[in-house]
Amino acid sequence: MVLLDRSTLMVVFALMTLTMLVLFYFDTYRKNRAPFAGWWCWAVASFFLAAVFYFMGEAEAVAWAPSVGNGVMVLGSGCVWAGTRSLAGRRILPWLLGIPAMAAFAVDASVHYSDNARIGSIVLLALMGTATGLASMELWREREDSWHRVRSLAVATAVCAVYYLSRTVGLAVLGPADPLFQVLFGTGVSMLMAMVLLVVVSSSITSLNYARRTENLQELAYHDGLTGLLNREEFMRQAQRRLRANLAAGVDTVIVMADLDRFKAINDRFGHDAGDGVIRAFAQACRLAVRDADLVGRYGGEEFALLLDGVDAAGGVRIADRINAALAEHSSLPAGADSPTASFGVVDAHDGNAGLQRLLREADRALYDAKAAGRNQAVIGLTAAGTQPG
Template sequence: MDLDTTTLRVAFATAALTMLALFYFVTYRSTRSGYSGWWSVALAWFLVGSAAFILNGTEHQRWANPSGNTFLVLGAASAWAATRSLTGSKTPAWLLLFAPTVTAIASFADDPVHNVWTGGPVFLAMMSLMFGLSARELWRIDRELTHIRTSVATAATCICAFYAARWVVFMVDGQDGDVFKSVFGSQVTTIVSLIFLVVVSFSMSILSNEEATKALRAQAGHDGLTGLLNRSEFLRLAAAELHETSAALILADLDHFKAVNDTYGHPAGDRALRAFADACSGTVRTSDLVGRYGGEEFIVLLPNTHLDRAEAITAQISEQLRLAEAGFPMPTASYGITIARPGIDLETSIATADAALYLAKQQGRNRAVRA
């Protein structure tokens, strides 16, 4: 039994509504991630767009068809924003609305009263573009999520290629051509889109949950106040690093930190800790490790770094701390420096750096001492 286009569009709208309800209440409300939020928005626009096309052939076609084109492209743009959020990129409103706006102008200007395919070339091109950009973002995300990432990226790539092929055939064969109607007509497209919608929604649900789990795992390994590695995570990563290479190890302590709390209050002390953490992060390389060892004590591991360079880095950190603006004089810092090597217990190297830090305190503070 052949299904007419209207029946398929109703089925698609029903599926979109179901996916939206499931994704919002099951995934978004449990993860609250930007990714799942954007995909919920995309599903809502797909639902509205497909529902608008149900009015094809009625007196409402003049506004329904252009609106359907616009909403579907807006849904594809929202899907792109969802994939961008996975890499931490925000999508400006003008960038999100550019393709839908172009689609709306082209669709409303192309005789929507009589032309069922009003704005067709622009609509197909923008759908292909948005899904292509989504696929590009998905292929770039964390390799740890290879299985899920690959399935979603592949689906986005396929739908991008499908709309690109529709555009080519539309331009060559025309909207009334036999090839376009039989291979890329509304019935075939609705079925393909329905399959894509279900597959991607479930894949994105899994991906969103994995992203949330990853974020919680990362949060568990970082200090809540400074954003640096916490003690246990630093020790784990440093031990792994020292299996293969030597590294300079720096133990740092803020001088007279209790006086900052007593004089200016604990919020000021927190600002001082964050300022020192920022000074460390802004000075070392991305391959170096920086952690909050406890209280006002910090620890830094600099792989393949000699003592002279490590001491120069402590001077740079202290200068950055001195220049920090917090509304009160920043405390100085003392440092103990040693070289940690493979085969030597990490705790032993930390104890050596701690002994050097003690000497720095004895010698008057605000200095670095090598073990």
């Protein structure tokens, strides 16, 4: 059986981390630059630098290098924790990561040449175990939402946390020369655990990054790029399904068509950037005026379509008025310009025989009646049965 010395193990670990860093950065992180993937890049880079410092201390007898390596190793473990927090969208204070790293460096440097030199290793392992344990806890908090995506990462960080904390206890109780400690927690076993963590976490982060990229592409496919509202195709798909469900359940439903007033004049006078700003302002006004359950889509150009749940035509008019009021407050036009307005056509979808396309046509006719009546208002259109509600 061939046993590798510590220097050789450090070289192997450094080469492995450097290879994984290069592959992960170019193959995963650069494709969408997700924050959690960025934190993992910093973690792997820290582990690589730590291996370099350990090698310098082991093979080149550079006195300060092991202490620096301890600090950088703790910093890398902190980056793993930061990555799991960013994965869930939780706040991170990067400067906090430097506190345990500096503590690991300071403790090891102060005891390195004393009879209590192993205290530096105990502090290192305790801090690494705590950081990876916190990372695992962050991931376990996500069980309800995306557990299937983070399961392997949560288990890997939990196993590593248990190992590092157990090694801390073993080092404190048994000491580094004890045969049992060498069997369970020797350098070779520790390097193997670190490599397993690197492989599992890199694989998991790559999978998560791919899933996020897929979600981003789906978001682009279903939503309008300028406003973030549903695009026409996705609005029609969701509105068809919602309309059928509401009619079957007897839930009141209103279809609304909206069009910005004198939009061409806005473009001609202030430019297309200003026109785009008005469109975005209208989208924001819709978000403020409607409920989360309602559907809002950009139907085309400056025209929008809405499906409102649980209201009648008169309720649809009130919501349209709220949208116009919010639009006036969020106008992006230059000071002194008239606030933009919109006209609306509102149709009650109480007739079970009316399809979505027919309701949209009726709402569009009512919209043009609103334009003809002077704009900046909502008009209730004829229902599919040929009568006007209320």
